[in-house]
Amino acid sequence: MEQKIKEPRFHIVKRSDICSREAWTIRIIAILAALALCALITMVCTGDNPISIFATIFKGAFGTQRKTWITLQYVAILLIISLALTPAFKMQFWNVGGEGQVLMGGLAAAACMITLADKLPGAVIIILMIASSILAGAVWGVIPALFKALWNTNETLSTLMMNYIATQLVAYFTIVWEVPKGSGKIGIINQNSNIGWLPNIGNKYLLSIITAVVVTIGMFIYLKFTKHGYEIEVVGESQNTARYVGISVEKVIIRTMLLSGAICGLAGLLLVGGINHTITTTISDGQGFTGVMVSWLAKFNPVAMIFTSLLIIFMDRGASEISTAFELNQSFADILTGIILFFIIGCEFFIRYKIIVRKDLGKENA
Amino acid sequence: MFSLVAFIPRAVQQGVPLLLGSTGETITEKSGNLNLGIPGVMYVGAISGVIGSFFYEQAAAPGELNGFLAIFIPLICALIGSLLMGLLYCFLTVSLRANQNVTGLAMTTFGIGFGNFFGGSLIKLAGADVPSISLSATSQYFSRTLPFAANTGWVGKVFFSYGFLAYVAIIIALICAYVLKKTRVGLHLRAVGEDPAAADAAGINVKKYKYVSTCLGCMIAGLGGLYYVMDYACGVWSNDAFGDRGWLAIALVIFTIWKPDVGVLSSILFGGLYILYLYLPSGTHTEYKELYKMIPYIVTLVVLVFTSMRNKKEDQPPKSLGTNYFREER
Numbered sequence: 001m002e003q004k005i006k007e008p009r010f011h012i013v014k015r016s017d018i019c020s021r022e023a024w025t026i027r028i029i030a031i032l033a034a035l036a037l038c039a040l041i042t043m044v045c046t047g048d049n050p051i052s053i054f055a056t057i058f059k060g061a062f063g064t065q066r067k068t069w070i071t072l073q074y075v076a077i078l079l080i081i082s083l084a085l086t087p088a089f090k091m092q093f094w095n096v097g098g099e100g101q102v103l104m105g106g107l108a109a110a111a112c113m114i115t116l117a118d119k120l121p122g123a124v125i126i127i128l129m130i131a132s133s134i135l136a137g138a139v140w141g142v143i144p145a146l147f148k149a150l151w152n153t154n155e156t157l158s159t160l161m162m163n164y165i166a167t168q169l170v171a172y173f174t175i176v177w178e179v180p181k182g183s184g185k186i187g188i189i190n191q192n193s194n195i196g197w198l199p200n201i202g203n204k205y206l207l208s209i210i211t212a213v214v215v216t217i218g219m220f221i222y223l224k225f226t227k228h229g230y231e232i233e234v235v236g237e238s239q240n241t242a243r244y245v246g247i248s249v250e251k252v253i254i255r256t257m258l259l260s261g262a263i264c265g266l267a268g269l270l271l272v273g274g275i276n277h278t279i280t281t282t283i284s285d286g287q288g289f290t291g292v293m294v295s296w297l298a299k300f301n302p303v304a305m306i307f308t309s310l311l312i313i314f315m316d317r318g319a320s321e322i323s324t325a326f327e328l329n330q331s332f333a334d335i336l337t338g339i340i341l342f343f344i345i346g347c348e349f350f351i352r353y354k355i356i357v358r359k360d361l362g363k364e365n366a
Numbered sequence: 367m368f369s370l371v372a373f374i375p376r377a378v379q380q381g382v383p384l385l386l387g388s389t390g391e392t393i394t395e396k397s398g399n400l401n402l403g404i405p406g407v408m409y410v411g412a413i414s415g416v417i418g419s420f421f422y423e424q425a426a427a428p429g430e431l432n433g434f435l436a437i438f439i440p441l442i443c444a445l446i447g448s449l450l451m452g453l454l455y456c457f458l459t460v461s462l463r464a465n466q467n468v469t470g471l472a473m474t475t476f477g478i479g480f481g482n483f484f485g486g487s488l489i490k491l492a493g494a495d496v497p498s499i500s501l502s503a504t505s506q507y508f509s510r511t512l513p514f515a516a517n518t519g520w521v522g523k524v525f526f527s528y529g530f531l532a533y534v535a536i537i538i539a540l541i542c543a544y545v546l547k548k549t550r551v552g553l554h555l556r557a558v559g560e561d562p563a564a565a566d567a568a569g570i571n572v573k574k575y576k577y578v579s580t581c582l583g584c585m586i587a588g589l590g591g592l593y594y595v596m597d598y599a600c601g602v603w604s605n606d607a608f609g610d611r612g613w614l615a616i617a618l619v620i621f622t623i624w625k626p627d628v629g630v631l632s633s634i635l636f637g638g639l640y641i642l643y644l645y646l647p648s649g650t651h652t653e654y655k656e657l658y659k660m661i662p663y664i665v666t667l668v669v670l671v672f673t674s675m676r677n678k679k680e681d682q683p684p685k686s687l688g689t690n691y692f693r694e695e696r
Contacts, residue, residue: 012694014694045487094467094688096402096467096471147670147671147674151671151674151675151677152674153670153671153674154620154670154674154683154687156400156402156467156688157616157617157620157666157670158667158670158671160613160616160617161617161663161664161666161667161670162667164610164613164660164663165660165663165664165667168656168657168659168660168663169657169660171656171659172653172654172656172657173653174656175652175653175656176653286475289471289474289475290475292467292468292471293468293471293472293475296465296467296468297468327490328483328486328487328490329482329483329484329485329486329487329605330482330486331478331479331480331481331482331483331486331605332479332483332487333479334475334476334478334479334480334482334483335476335479335480335483337475337476337479338472338473338475338476338477338479338480339476341468341472341475341476342454342458342469342472342476345458345462345464345465345468345469345472346457346458346462346464348462348464349462349463349464352463353463
């Protein structure tokens with residue numbers, strides 16, 4: 001009896017090397033396809049033509065000088081958070097606790113602003129704010145790292161839980177410090193005295209942007225040219241190799257998470273002390289999660305992260321302009337962002353692998 | 367003052383969405399897929415059901431809803447909506463081998479956005495002239511209790527006073543526990559989650575198991591969203607009302623150490639913890655309530671740390687959790 005062997009129509013091969021131009025071509029095609037789908041969905045929802053939709057998106061992000069500054073400021077904050085998460089991801093530590101670390105940093109800053117006002121000179125308060133928020137973020141980051149280092153606790157889940165504990169802590173202090181009593185929110189802190197407000201450099205948006213630039217450069221150097229960065233990479237590739245060459249994996253995990261949390265705390269400081277001058281439970285606005293995606297999309301490359309965070313914020317601001325213009329719900333932005341993310345996530349496959357379709361298709365029946 | 371008979375039904379009502387979500391996530395995780403998109407899936411399940419029943423209520427003459435269709439249409443819509451989300455997740459992570467954490471988080475962003483967008487804009491998009499989405503007629507069918515619940519005293523209140531989805535949730539959890547523990551399919555599924563390479567070598571179709579279990583998991587989780595909006599919230603959709611229950615469901619998976627049957631009681635416990643702040647004394651200090659709301663998360667964290675400390679073999683997460691399988695990769 002003749003045995004029939006079923007041969008698959010195509011098979012998948014891992015690409016050994018791909019030049020970066022080819023890789024970026026694939027990514028850009030994916031983004032364009034995603035934008036086309038977004039435009040289509042917007043058309044269905046609003047009945048407007050695609051060109052004016054993109055004009056509206058662009059107007060929403062860069063329409064006026066003020067909007068451009070605000071967009072850049074949003075990019076700066078998202079960039080800082082993404083950069084903070086990056087070293088952890090590089091060593092395969094899935095820190096999805098950025099949200100909580102940002103909140104704790106913000107909370108520490110707010111605590112200094114509220115409790116120390118009029119007791120210490122303004123400059124001292126600002127120094128204390130910087131120190132305490134960085135410390136608070138670092139502590140919040142290092143707790144899951146200790147669990148991981150000591151008992152190999154799953155970090156995705158433990159950092160996730162830390163987010164909600166932080167959220168509730170902020171909710172607690174919001175009520176403790178609420179002004180006026182019973183309103184359930186803090187309002188602008190030190191509105192008249194401006195104690196603890198981070199100084200304006202040029203205009204009020206520039207401070208975060210400059211900080212983001214400094215952190216980007218610093219992180220690039222740290223990951224690429226220092227011994228620490230190299231150790232992180234080795235741990236990420238293989239913990240066994242790291243142990244074999246004498247790197248203390250536990251030490252690297254704890255040290256890296258201290259850094260990761262500290263930079264998140266810095267983002268919290270900027271949000272509270274520099275931008276909002278108040279604290280709410282939603283002050284980080286899901287950016288701890290968005291940062292995970294920004295960092296991953298950029299392949300953990302700090303410079304590429306500038307573009308991915310710009311893309312996300314651009315779509316976000318643009319889509320909220322669309323929803324305002326057509327009286328749709330603000331969550332429209334999340335849908336569009338989601339679609340773009342799916343496309344970019346999916347296209348990585350075509351960068352890493354090659355699909356080879358069987359050539360003798362059709363000859364089979366002959 | 368504190369009445370257990372009044373407290374338990376409320377805890378159960380809080381617990382049912384968590385139970386459905388965590389049962390779904392458990393069988394997903396058993397296949398080695400860490401689906402962080404569950405919160406999004408639950409939103410999509412809820413809003414799909416709402417959309418289905420919204421159009422049905424619009425189409426049917428007032429007061430003439432067919433009981434069977436009123437339940438059937440939202441149910442099917444919710445299942446299809448969450449199935450599509452599951453397929454998307456599988457396509458990206460299993461077929462295209464994308465990173466599971468990133469895909470899951472993107473699905474959560476998308477799903478919550480999807481829910482809130484249609485929840486907020488459905489009326490405008492459909493051109494209907496009603497002030498808000500309030501599906502009380504459909505909700506009546508969902509929250510209809512067993513006929514003898516009212517006249518059996520406290521027994522009725524504690525055991526029979528829930529809509530049918532609550533009982534469905536418990537049955538699903540028990541079936542899942544049985545299948546995982548006692549059947550060959552369950553054994554294969556656990557093998558895929560522990561060591562996909564070994565399972566593959568033993569002739570188990572790894573892709574098929576991952577696809578089926580993740581999609582089924584998403585559908586079950588989607589039902590949790592449907593229960594919340596149709597039964598607990600009385601058919602009234604309000605944006606972000608579902609809150610962080612999706613994440614709590616993922617927490618519950620850890621708390622139950624990947625056992626759906628343990629989930630039945632623990633979900634009620636979690637539901638109780640979730641609303642405990644309403645009952646704990648705080649006097650004039652309302653801020654303590656915010657601290658009490660922390661309890662479920664702290665408990666989960668403690669359980670997570672303890673199970674990893676004790677390092678008992680049967681209490682561990684599936685070994686390949688969070689990693690993708692590619693046969694040619696070594």
